[in-house]
Amino acid sequence: MGPSGTGKTTLLKLIGGQLKPDAGIIRVDGQDVHRLGHNELYEFRQRMMGMLFQSGALLTDLNVYDNVAFPLREHTRLTESVIRHLVLLKLQAVGLRGARNLMPAELSGGMARRVALARAIALDPEMILYDEPFTGQDPISMGVLVKLIHDMNHALGLTSVVVSHDVRETASISDYVYVISAGKVVEHGSPKDLYHSDSEWVKQFMDGLPDGPVPFHYPCADLLDDLMQTEQAK
Amino acid sequence: MNTRTIEIAVGFFVAAAVVALFMLALKTSNLASYGQAEGYEIKAHFDNIGGLKVRSPVSAGGVHIGKVVSINYDTKDYEAVVTMSIQPDYQFPKDTAASILTSGLLGEQYIGLDPGGDEENLQPGDLIEITQPALVLEQVIGQFLYSKAQEE
Amino acid sequence: MMLDKLQLLGQKTLDIFARTGRGGAFLLHILYVLPATILRPALVIRQLYYVGVQTLVIIVVAGLFVGMVMALQSYIVLVDFGAEESISLMVALSIMRELGPVFTGLLFAGRAGSALTAEIGLMKSTEQLSGMEMMAVDPMKYVIAPRFLAGVISVPLLTAIFMAVAILGGYFVAVELLQLYDGFFWSQLQNKVDFYEDLLNGMIKSVVFGFVIVWIAVFEGHDCLPTSEGLGQATTRTVVHGSLAVLGLDFILTAIMFGV
Numbered sequence: 210m211g212p213s214g215t216g217k218t219t220l221l222k223l224i225g226g227q228l229k230p231d232a233g234i235i236r237v238d239g240q241d242v243h244r245l246g247h248n249e250l251y252e253f254r255q256r257m258m259g260m261l262f263q264s265g266a267l268l269t270d271l272n273v274y275d276n277v278a279f280p281l282r283e284h285t286r287l288t289e290s291v292i293r294h295l296v297l298l299k300l301q302a303v304g305l306r307g308a309r310n311l312m313p314a315e316l317s318g319g320m321a322r323r324v325a326l327a328r329a330i331a332l333d334p335e336m337i338l339y340d341e342p343f344t345g346q347d348p349i350s351m352g353v354l355v356k357l358i359h360d361m362n363h364a365l366g367l368t369s370v371v372v373s374h375d376v377r378e379t380a381s382i383s384d385y386v387y388v389i390s391a392g393k394v395v396e397h398g399s400p401k402d403l404y405h406s407d408s409e410w411v412k413q414f415m416d417g418l419p420d421g422p423v424p425f426h427y428p429c430a431d432l433l434d435d436l437m438q439t440e441q442a443k
Numbered sequence: 444m445n446t447r448t449i450e451i452a453v454g455f456f457v458a459a460a461v462v463a464l465f466m467l468a469l470k471t472s473n474l475a476s477y478g479q480a481e482g483y484e485i486k487a488h489f490d491n492i493g494g495l496k497v498r499s500p501v502s503a504g505g506v507h508i509g510k511v512v513s514i515n516y517d518t519k520d521y522e523a524v525v526t527m528s529i530q531p532d533y534q535f536p537k538d539t540a541a542s543i544l545t546s547g548l549l550g551e552q553y554i555g556l557d558p559g560g561d562e563e564n565l566q567p568g569d570l571i572e573i574t575q576p577a578l579v580l581e582q583v584i585g586q587f588l589y590s591k592a593q594e595e
Numbered sequence: 596m597m598l599d600k601l602q603l604l605g606q607k608t609l610d611i612f613a614r615t616g617r618g619g620a621f622l623l624h625i626l627y628v629l630p631a632t633i634l635r636p637a638l639v640i641r642q643l644y645y646v647g648v649q650t651l652v653i654i655v656v657a658g659l660f661v662g663m664v665m666a667l668q669s670y671i672v673l674v675d676f677g678a679e680e681s682i683s684l685m686v687a688l689s690i691m692r693e694l695g696p697v698f699t700g701l702l703f704a705g706r707a708g709s710a711l712t713a714e715i716g717l718m719k720s721t722e723q724l725s726g727m728e729m730m731a732v733d734p735m736k737y738v739i740a741p742r743f744l745a746g747v748i749s750v751p752l753l754t755a756i757f758m759a760v761a762i763l764g765g766y767f768v769a770v771e772l773l774q775l776y777d778g779f780f781w782s783q784l785q786n787k788v789d790f791y792e793d794l795l796n797g798m799i800k801s802v803v804f805g806f807v808i809v810w811i812a813v814f815e816g817h818d819c820l821p822t823s824e825g826l827g828q829a830t831t832r833t834v835v836h837g838s839l840a841v842l843g844l845d846f847i848l849t850a851i852m853f854g855v
Contacts, residue, residue, distance in 0.1 A: 225729055255731035266726030269718075280730045283737075328730070338729075449644040454646045460752035463759035471687050471784040472764055474795050500786065507786075514630075 210372075210379055210422070212414065217372040221338050224370065225260055226250050238335065239360070250358070255284055259329030259337040263300075265321035265345060266330070267313040274288040274309040277328045281376055284332060303357060320352025326357060335360075336368035343375040351375070376415055380404075383427040386416060473498075482509050482528040483567035487541045487554075492523045493577025494552045495543055501527045503556040508533045509552065527554060536561035543576035552577060605795070617815045618853040624735055625743050634742040639748075642791045644740045647749035657702055658757040661694060661765025662686060670773055673689025680779040686765035687784050691797040692853070695758040697845050700718070700804035703750055704837030708812040711742055712833040715816025724817075743813050753797055758797065796852045803844060810835040 211217050215388040222228040223235055226242045235242050238257060245253055267276045277296045282289060287295070292345055300306040313321060321340060328335055342358065343351050359382045362369050373379040380386065380400035387397040388411055396403060396411045413421035429435070492514060501509040509529035517524045529535075538559030545552050556571075565571070632639065668687040715738065718724050724734040762784075770777040788794070812833045819829035 221724075227725060227728060251731040251733065254729060258729065260729035262722040262726055264721050266722040268723055268726075269721070276832075280732070283730070283732050287697070332730075366690075446641075449641055452648045453643045456643065456651060457704045457752065459651075462687050463755040464760050467691070467755065467762070467794055470781060471683075472790040473785055507782075554813060558598040 210374060210376060210414070212250075212374060214382050215390050216392045217374075217389065219339055219355060220371065221340050223370050225258060226254065235398045245360045251434050257335045259332070259334040260417060261322065261337060261342055265313070265315075265316075265318070265325040267321055267430070268324055269313050270346075273309055273313050273316070273324050275312065276324060277331055280328060288322060295331065296327075299331055300324075302361070303327045304353070317350070319346050319353065321425055322346075322350075322354060323357065325352075326361070330361065330365065330367075333365070334367070335369065337362060339371040339373070341373055342371065343373055343378050344399045351378060376417065381413075390414075408438065479502050482487045482530045484512065484526055484528050484563060485565055485567070485569050485571060487527070487571040487574050488517065488520065488522040489525060489543060489574050489576045490522060490542075491543075491576040491579060491580055493543055493545075493575065495525065495554070496552075499551065499553050501529065501556065503533070503535070503558065507517075508556070525554070525567070529594055533563045537563045538567060538573065539571060540573035540575065541571045543577035545578065609707065614787065614818075617818060618810070621814050621817065622752050622810055625810075628733065628736045629744065631736050632744055635741070636845060638737065638741040639744050642745035643749060645713060646707045646711065646742065646745045647740060647752060650703060650749065650753060652708055653702055654699060654753045654757050655760050655768040657698060658695075658733075658760035659764040662690065662761030662766075663768045665694070665761070666765035666768035666773075670769070680771045680854070681783060682773075682775065683762075683765060683780040683783045684787050685786050686769075687762055688793060690758050690761045690765075691793045693797075693845065693849070695754050695761065696797050696800035696804055697841060699750065699754040699757045699801060700808060700841035700845075701804070701838050703753060704808045704812075704841065705747075705832045705834055706806050707746065707749070708833045709835045710811070711746065711812040712816040712819070713826060715739070715742070715813060716821070717830050719817065719819065719821075720821035720826060722737045739813050739817060743809055746809030747802075747805050750808065751801045754801035758794075762786070778783050781842050799852075800845065803848060804841050807840045807844065811837050811840065 215241075223230055224237060224242065226245070229243055237253075240253065241351065242250070242253070267273075268279065271279065274296055278300055281292050281295060297306055298307060300309055303326055304426060305323055305327065306319060308316070308320065308324075315323075317325065339358065342354050346354065355378050358369060358371065362382075371379055372384060376399050380403070383400060384409075385397070386400055386403055388395050388403065396408055397408055398406075403411060406412060406415070410422040412418070419425055421433065480581065495511060495512060495545045496513065497511055499511045500507050501511065509527050511525055512528045515524045515527045516522075517525075535556060536559050538561040540557040540559065542555050543552055559573075639728045666682050669682045670679055673679045673685065674683055715724075716732075716742070718738065719786040724738065727734045727737060766780055769775045769780055815833045815836075819825045
C-alpha cells in the first residue's frame with residue numbers, strides 16, 4: 210500500500226518482468242525474473258503469473274467469452290469444447306457466465322475487472338498480481354471484488370500481490386502489508402500491527418487523516434506574507 | 444464482426460485487385476504484345492530514319508501489322524538498317540516498298556508498307572529493296588527556301 | 596538566452612536521432628517476428644479487412660473522379676492540337692506513373708494509417724498491450740506484425756484498383772461524354788503504355804509507399820504517450836510524416852526510374 214505516485218505499479222511491473230531494475234534482484238519462486246531471456250520469461254509468465262490491470266485491459270475487439278478463452282487458445286491445444294467448459298467455469302466463478310456475449314465496452318468497470326480476473330486465472334497461475342483492483346469502484350462492486358480476491362486466493366491456493374491505496378479493503382483480506390512512500394518501504398507487518406504503528410505517517414495513511422506528516426498545504430510561503438507581497442507590488 | 448463476413452470481404456478485395464491488375468496489364472499496356480506469336484523478320488535500309496524508334500508500329504494500308512525490332516547503322520553502305528517483325532498472318536510480295544511516315548503533322552513516326560505486284564512473297568530475313576527515307580522537316584524547309592532563292 | 600536556444604536545438608536533434616533509432620529497431624523487431632505471423636493467416640486476414648477493405652470505398656471514389664478530371668483537362672489541352680485521341684494515353688501514363696501510387700499512399704495514410712496509430716495507441720493506453728505481455732502473448736506477434744503485414748499487402752492492391760478505376764473513369768468521360776471512338780482509347784494504351792516501364796514501376800512505387808506508411812503508423816501507435824493528448828499527436832504525426840514520406844520518396848523513385 211502507499212499513496213498515489215510512490216511506485217506501486219512500477220513495483221508490480223518489475224515483478225512481472227515488464228520493467229528492468231537498475232539495481233537489485235527480483236526473485237519469483239526462486240527464479241531471478243530479469244535473468245530470463247525473452248522466451249523463457251514468456252514461458253515463466255504463462256506458468257506462474259496472472260495479472261489484473263487497473264482498467265481490466267480486456268481486448269476490446271473480443272467479447273467476454275473470447276477474452277477469457279484468449280490465453281487458453283494462445284497457449285494450449287485444447288479442443289473448443291474443453292475450452293468452453295473451462296471458460297464457463299471461470300466465468301461462473303466471477304459470476305458473469307450470463308454476460309459472456311457482451312463486448313468489453315458494454316461492461317461496467319467492476320464487471321470488466323471481474324472478467325479480467327477470470328482471464329487471469331484461466332491458465333491456473335501460481336500467483337496473481339493485482340494493480341489497484343478497487344480504485345474507482347462503487348461500494349457494491351468493491352465488496353464483490355474483495356470477496357472474489359479473498360475466495361479465489363483460498364480456493365486455488367494462490368499467492369496474491371495486491372497493490373492498492375484503499376486501506377480498509379486491502380487490510381481486510383491481506384496477511385501481510387508493506388507500506389511504501391516515495392519509493393521506500395516505511396512500514397510492514399500484519400494489518401493489525403499497522404493500525405497500531407508508532408509512525409505518525411503510517412497512522413495518517415491508515416486512518417486517512419487530512420493533515421499530519423503529509424501536510425494539507427502544498428509547500429508555500431506564509432499566507433499573510435503572500436498577500437502583503439501582492440499589495441506591495443501594486 | 445463475423446469471421447465469415449470478414450473473410451468474404453477480404454476475398455472480394457483481393458479478387459478485385461487481381462482483376463484490376465489483369466485489366467491494367469492486358470487492356471491498357473503492351474504486355475499482350477510481348478507474348479504475341481513471334482512474327483517473321485524482314486530488313487530494310489534507309490538513308491534517314493528520322494524519329495523512328497524500336498517498337499514503332501509497322502502498318503500496311505493503315506492496319507497495324509508489326510513493329511520495329513531493332514535499328515542499326517551499317518558503316519559499309521552508310522545507311523540505317525531497320526529490322527521489323529511482321530505478324531505471320533500477313534504476307535507481302537517481294538517488290539514491296541517501305542517508307543517512313545508520320546502520323547499527323549507532328550505525330551509519331553511509323554513504317555508504312557506498300558505492296559507491289561510480284562508473284563513471290565517476302566521470306567523471313569529478306570531485304571526490302573525499295574525504301575523511302577523519313578521526311579525531315581528542317582531539310583524540307585531548307586530545300587524550299589533554297590529553291591525560292593534560286594527562282595529570284 | 597543564446598545557450599537556451601542552443602540547448603533546445605541540441606535537444607531536438609537528439610530527440611530526432613532517438614526516434615529514428617527506436618523506429619529502426621522497431622522495424623527490425625517486426626521483421627524478426629514476421630515469419631511467426633505468416634503462420635497465423637487468420638490474424639492477417641482480419642487486419643486486411645480493417646486496413647484494406649475499409650479503405651476500398653474511398654480509393655474507388657477518389658480514383659473515379661481523378662480519372663474523370665484528368666480526361667476532361669487533357670481534352671481541353673489536346674483538342675487544340677487535334678490530338679484528342681491521346682487522352683487515354685495522357686490519363687493512363689499520369690495515373691500509372693504518379694497519381695495512382697501517390698494518391699493511394701496519401702489516402703491510405705489519412706484513412707488507414709491514422710486508424711492504425713489510433714488503435715494501437717489506444718490498446719497501449721488501456722494496458723491491453725501490457726495485458727498481453729503478462730498473459731505471455733507477445734503483442735509484437737499478435738498485434739503489431741499482423742497489422743504491418745496487412746498494410747504492406749493492402750497498399751499495392753489498393754493502388755492497382757485505383758489505377759484501373761481511374762482509367763475506367765477516363766474512359767467514361769472520353770468515350771461516353773466526349774464521344775471519342777473507344778477503339779482509339781484502348782489501342783493508344785496498348786501501343787504506347789509499356790508494361791514494365793510504366794505499370795510495373797508504378798506498382799513498385801506503391802510497394803515502397805505502403806511499407807513506409809505502415810511502418811510509420813504502427814511505430815507511432817506503439818511509441819505514443821499513453822494519454823489522450825499523446826494519442827492525438829501520434830495520429831497527426833502518422834498522417835503528416837506518412838504523407839510527406841510518400842511525396843519525398845515519389846520524387847526520389849521517379850528520378851531513379853525515369854532517369855534524370
